[in-house]
Amino acid sequence: MPPRRQHHGPNHWPKQDQQYRxxxxxxxxxxxxxxxxxxxxxxxxxxxxxxxxxxxxxxxxxxxxxxxxxxxxxxxxxxxxxxxxxxxxxxxxxxxxxxxxxxxxxxxxxxxxxxxxxxxxxxxxxxxxxxxxxxxxxxxxxxxxxxxxxxxxxxxxxxxxxxxxxxxxxxxxxxxxxxxxxxxxxxxxxVLLTASSPPAPRSKSRRYVVPSGxxxxxxxxxxxxxxxxxxxxxxxxxxxxxxxxxxxxxxxxxxxxxxxxxxxxxxxxxxxxxxxxxxxxxxxxxxxxxxLPGPTSHTSTQENRPASVRERDVRFQVWEKVVQQYSSRAITMQTDRIPVILGVGRRLEANLHDSFVAGIWRGAYCLRSLGWQAEAPGDLVAHYPSWSWASTTSRVSYSMLSGPGAGEATVDYQASVVHFDGPLSED
Structure with missing residues (x-):
């Protein structure tokens, strides 16, 4: 796959019937x-x-x-x-x-x-x-x-x-x-053009002329x-x-x-x-x-250092954005709702010193990850608990609990996950 040669001849000029800019x-x-x-x-x-x-x-x-x-x-x-x-x-x-x-x-x-x-x-x-x-x-x-x-x-x-x-x-x-x-x-x-303009005729600038589409x-x-x-x-x-x-x-x-x-x-x-x-x-x-923190095989010493609260907040926002983007897309098998973004979650686990189940984080970000809301009515999805965003086919957002430090709130747990029998539950 060699480099493309520069084309400047008449055969490669813009067509007359096409708009260029x-x-x-x-x-x-x-x-x-x-x-x-x-x-x-x-x-x-x-x-x-x-x-x-x-x-x-x-x-x-x-x-x-x-x-x-x-x-x-x-x-x-x-x-x-x-x-x-x-x-x-x-x-x-x-x-x-x-x-x-x-x-x-x-x-x-x-x-x-x-x-x-x-x-x-x-x-x-x-x-x-x-x-x-x-x-x-x-x-x-x-x-x-x-x-x-x-x-x-x-x-x-x-x-x-x-x-x-x-x-x-x-x-x-x-x-x-x-x-x-x-x-x-x-x-x-x-098409590449080289142009000069007064008051500096020796100063040349380069411009591309490309199709408007x-x-x-x-x-x-x-x-x-x-x-x-x-x-x-x-x-x-x-x-x-x-x-x-x-x-x-x-x-x-x-x-x-x-x-x-x-x-x-x-x-x-x-x-x-x-x-x-x-x-x-x-x-x-x-x-x-x-x-996102780098993959395990390429992790540097700097990436292994403990993340600050601000860094954890920024990286947790990645999770929120991914879930929001993903929930607006089509998926054939509804049971894939967690596996489809599992890779992003795995990349975040080590850095956040946390783990998640059914799309909800267990540790300091538990409350914030539970603060999702459906933006429109959706169907219920089997295999996932109702407290997980994966349980609905609707697009979801995290506007209920947001802002710096929101994920660091102290949580008084009244219950814990004993067992989750769902997709990839043993991983």
Whole structure:
């Protein structure tokens, strides 16, 4: 996946029948592969836009998490392990899954031509990035096996937080739509202009001319953002490479960008109000990961120190925001209401020196976590107690008990949880 060459000739100028605008600020940089491989450079431009040629023979293989977890990093011990993780929507029917009946054959090989298009093209992207492993839930978890699902669901947060790149299929709500699609590349290719103006003619500025449709509004609202499971995957992933219907977008903790805005530098004054709201929402979600403690394998001495009251408050607010965001999304199996964000909870447990059951924290934040309220009538969910937000299908909020120090209130416990017989209750 080589860096995209700069195009300045007439064949790559803006089309006459398309609206363009000049961006307020710009920078430049090489291909997205440099950023994804642990060499962050501003303005990376990915080239994965055309459907790849199918190789004559292509096979995947089922492998355990233990095997890829022991793989050596990509030449840099400070980056995540050499594995990609796929975030996508299954759709109504998953055509190819690992079950007890297919496990033996999957341990040998899985012909890529038999996989849904999204899965096979994700394998192609992983190969192009030079990464040896790709984690796909439908293939890496033994389906219809309650014990294996329970074990793997408890580890899904670690899978996505340890992944070097999370590949997101954002365009469709099915696994058969694929990542790549035919398009006119000129419609999303920014044109770089260098301009000077009096009274300093020697002072030159650089501007991108991009299509007017290149807002973060479209990047933020896609079929996958309506689903519950991808929320945790998006928050915990260190790097997100998202395949949208019209273009690529990519994000890390320091920036978000698209093909039409490769530096992530579209000025506020160049955005519509809807696009501004969409971008702020995306920034809020990505910023949640910035205050989460790091995964166990990459925890520093500084992260091991006791957290202050303020730090605990900030990190507990992460939990509240995740629950509020998650509760507004669709989920197929209502019993997954806790497992779907378990990874975020596990990341917070050690730092808060606390644990939770059925989505409610046991220690100093017990009262505050009980202070949720349903924003609209919803159906009751079996398997969860009525005092848990997971017991309702309604969107919930935490406006009843909020503010600095609210979670540090002294609680006089009149009862305690003796046993909880629910999803992941033994973990």
């Amino acid at each position: 000049v961006l307020y600020f710009t920078g430049d940089g090489p291909a997205v592969t440099q950023q994804l491989r642990g060499q962050p450079r501003r303005g990376a431009r990915p080239q994965l836009s055309r459907a790849p040629r199918k190789p004559k023979t292509a096979h995947a293989r089922y492998t355990s998490r233990t095997e890829w977890a022991s793989a050596s990093p990509l030449g840099n011990p400070g980056v995540s392990r050499t594995v990609c993780a796929l975030s996508y929507c299954w759709g109504n029917v998953e055509a190819h899954r690992t079950t007890r009946g297919t496990l033996k054959s999957h341990l040998g090989s899985i012909p890529c031509e038999k996989l849904p298009r999204t899965l096979s093209e994700a394998i192609h992207v992983t190969r192009e990035l030079g990464i040896p492993y790709l984690w796909i839930d439908s293939l890496c978890i033994i389906q219809e096996d309650e014990q294996d699902w329970k074990k793997e669901a408890a580890q899904m947060g670690a899978v996505y937080s340890d992944a070097h790149v999370v590949i997101t299929a954002a365009a469709l709500d099915t696994s058969h739509g694929g990542l790549f699609r035919d398009r006119d590349e000129a419609s999303v290719r920014p 290149g807002d973060w509004e479209a990047a933020s609202y896609s079929p996958i953002t309506n689903r519950a499971w991808p929320l945790q995957e998006d928050i915990l992933g260190a790097r997100i490479l998202s395949f949208r219907a019209d273009q690529l977008s990519w994000a890390c903790l320091s920036m978000m960008a698209t093909e039409v805005d490769p530096d992530g530098a579209v000025s506020e004054r160049d955005r519509s109000s809807a696009a501004k709201r969409a971008e702020r929402q995306s920034i809020r979600l990505r910023s949640l990961r910035g205050v």
